[in-house]
Amino acid sequence: MSAIEKIPLEQTELLRFITAGSVDDGKSTLIGRLLHDSKSIFEDQLSSITSTTRKRGMEGVDLSLLTDGLQAEREQGITIDVAYRYFATPKRKFIIADTPGHEQYTRNMVTGASTANLAVILIDARKGVLTQSRRHAYLASLVGIPHLVVAVNKMDLVDYSQSVFDGICRDFSAFAERLNLHHVDFIPISALNGDMVVERGDRLNWYKGTTLMDLLENISISHDVNKEDFRFPVQWVCRPHTEKLHDFRGYMGRIESGAIQVGDAITVLPSGLNSRVKEIVLYEGTVAQAEAPQSVTLTIEDHLDISRGDVMVKTGDLPQVSKAFDAMLCWLSEQPLDPARKYLIKHTTRVVKAVVNRIDYRVDVNTMNQESSDKLTMNDIAHVNIKVQQPLVCDDYQRNRATGCFIVIDESSNNTVGAGMICTPV
Secondary structure, three states, rough: OHHHHHHHHHEEEEEEEEEEOOOOHHHHHHHHHHHOOOOOHHHHHHHHHHHHHHHOOOOOOOOOHHHHHHHHHHHOOOOOEEEEEEEEEEOEEEEEEOOOOOOHHHHHHHHHOOOEEEEEEEEOOOOOOHHHHHHHHHHHHHOOOOOOEEEEOOHHHHOOHHHHHHHHHHHHHHHHOOOOOOOEEEEEOOOOEEEEEOOOOOOOOOOOOOOOOHHHHHHHHHHHHOOOEEEEEEEEOOOOOOOOOOOEEEEEEEOEOOOOOOOOOEEEEEEOOOEEEEEEEEOOOOOOEEEOOOOEEEEEEOOOOOOOEEEEOOOOOHHHHHHEEEEEEEEEEOOOOOOOOEEEEEEEEEEEEEEEEEEEEOOOOEEEEEOOOOOOOOOOEEEEEEEEEEEEEEOOOOOOHHEEEEEOOOOOOOEOOOOOEEEEEE
16 A cells, blocks of 8 residues: 555645656656655555566666556557646645656646746756756746746766766756746755655765755745636526525635625626625535635626626726737647637637737747747747737746746647737736
């Protein structure tokens, strides 16, 4: 039985994080080490990888084998899917998004990073900061990940040298100053031997900081959700039509940011109609207040024309309502973007027809240089202007990830072909 089964998961906080690194940086070994040392591996799994390790003529346990199956799936042609691992400690639940590091898998990393609270970027202590390291940091800043951890791995291969670690920290920090990163931590580790991953070990005594697991367990993520701006996209209009509730009209959805109380003045967008909150209904009954990310049913004092896709906000705290906006767009499809055709944009709970009005520039994810381009192909990231058929309730992505993101859908195939982050509504 694994430790994860013994923990009352409903009482613990959830941290989503991604791991990024090149094939040789030890990412699989690090994930295996986290799972092994936190006792989140079933006994039959451990027995299996121990047996496989011995068959390969190796000593000990090759922890990277825990993710080899997931890598094999990617080699068989999985495109957008990201490999996830789940584990827990008494302090927190974790979801690891195992994202590939090569440039041709840029879309995979963007997909995995879009919901992450934290990114762990692995750097090989022998190689230092590489182009891939800078690309991963840029993508993390692009999707607005609040916390970045630079794990300098394979310290055992540089004799646990403090000077090597300090040099990598200086190089990465100089580059990171150009990015919109909120917080960066540096940790020297040896995923192979376990130093500074879950246990401190005894070979990095010069490092006075925390272990990676201790940081993951204790870093504050409560402020990652926008608590200031109330945004409530309506998912469903609830009309039970029962004898007891024949007059009930509630608006169901998830509070994406902010908080609401009974009696608060609200504005419904894009119509601009005003009312006040009458009730906040949960499955257990009514409450006086609710906050993100709770799913609730709201009733209001007035009978207004409200439907799926409308957004309730607090009166006086209004986002942009626009039929055109600038965005950073990551193209996910093997079929290039066709500026002459219409696509569907799904933004919160609203789906509208749209066209890419112009491509301002394409970003070279290796150098971060801006290049002129009149087309987008798979894995390209570009600054674009989009026009939509119906107005959208938009926030800048850096301020509010929930109402600042969208996906692009091919009308004919219903496939997701792009993902975007709104810059400034115009």
